[in-house]
Amino acid sequence: MIDMHSHILPAIDDGSRDPEMTLEMLEESYRQGITDIVATPHFYINNDNTESFLEKRNNAYDIIKGKISGRDDVPNIYLGAEVYFFNGISRYDGLDKLCINNSKYMLLEMPFKKWSNKVLTEVENIIFDRKIIPIIAHIERYLDLQHGTDNINNLFSLEVIIQANASYVNYMFSRKKALKWIDNNIIQLMGSDAHNMDSRAPNLGKAYDIIKKKLGDGAVTRINGLGKEILSI
Ligand SMILES: [Fe+2]
Numbered sequence: 001m002i003d004m005h006s007h008i009l010p011a012i013d014d015g016s017r018d019p020e021m022t023l024e025m026l027e028e029s030y031r032q033g034i035t036d037i038v039a040t041p042h043f044y045i046n047n048d049n050t051e052s053f054l055e056k057r058n059n060a061y062d063i064i065k066g067k068i069s070g071r072d073d074v075p076n077i078y079l080g081a082e083v084y085f086f087n088g089i090s091r092y093d094g095l096d097k098l099c100i101n102n103s104k105y106m107l108l109e110m111p112f113k114k115w116s117n118k119v120l121t122e123v124e125n126i127i128f129d130r131k132i133i134p135i136i137a138h139i140e141r142y143l144d145l146q147h148g149t150d151n152i153n154n155l156f157s158l159e160v161i162i163q164a165n166a167s168y169v170n171y172m173f174s175r176k177k178a179l180k181w182i183d184n185n186i187i188q189l190m191g192s193d194a195h196n197m198d199s200r201a202p203n204l205g206k207a208y209d210i211i212k213k214k215l216g217d218g219a220v221t222r223i224n225g226l227g228k229e230i231l232s233i
Pocket of ligand 1 (some may be wrong): 137
């Protein structure tokens with residue numbers, strides 16, 4: 001099973017603190033049935049540019065690659081980024097290199113405030129001008145903020161892929177809505193968004209179990225099928 005969103009690489013963002021924590025997170029993910037995990041460190045244009053980000057990310061990955069080589073009890077790791085929206089993002093040169101595993105899919109974190117039309121136009125331009133398909137990170141975290149607007153429906157009408165975090169399914173109070181959206185194929189990808197081993201630990205195995213139990217194997221197969229397509233595996 002695939003985890004499309006995680007902060008497992010060490011000392012690059014507010015995720016894993018060091019290589020030891022990364023190994024624990026990988027081992028725990030594998031125990032939960034995760035065979036493939038996408039490392040998506042935060043990318044903030046105010047702090048970074050693509051070149052310096054990739055250098056840091058690849059160095060962090062090399063350290064971990066050395067530690068897990070030959071091991072078959074940890075997931076395969078793929079590289080990406082969680083790109084935080086910024087004005088002008090659709091014209092930013094370095095965007096293609098932030099896509100997941102050299103694909104045309106990019107994990108996009110939307111602004112945590114009410115979106116203006118300009119925001120949605122930028123997303124549209126990423127698709128039409130750059131031919132990049134945004135994967136909208138943790139959709140559940142924007143819903144309250146867009147309440148009373150058509151923003152969420154307008155976003156859904158674009159050629160984007162919607163990702164939700166495992167916690168959306170795992171939490172009893174949001175489970176019903178999460179499962180409904182998975183069943184309707186609105187939520188198409190799942191991620192742990194794991195940052196550490198305590199407050200935001202790997203938890204996607206539980207979510208996949210719930211999805212399987214409530215919606216059947218087909219739903220899990222569909223989510224992982226799209227993940228495999230994106231990763232070309
Ligand atoms: Fe994240």
